[in-house]
Amino acid sequence: MAGTLCLWSIAASAELSIQITQGVDNPIPIAVVPFSWQGTGVLSEDVS
Numbered sequence: 001m002a003g004t005l006c007l008w009s010i011a012a013s014a015e016l017s018i019q020i021t022q023g024v025d026n027p028i029p030i031a032v033v034p035f036s037w038q039g040t041g042v043l044s045e046d047v048s
Helices: 002-011
Strands: none
Touching: none
16 A cells, blocks of 8 residues: 555656746736845845
């Protein structure tokens, strides 16, 4: 039973692929913030 479940979970994995083929006339701006900081001192930008 456990072996069957293990094989089924391996077969159930998938990969997501997003293809952008067109643009829009009125895009919505988004922001991407750094989630971790490994440098010395404070962040170079205040994103709060």
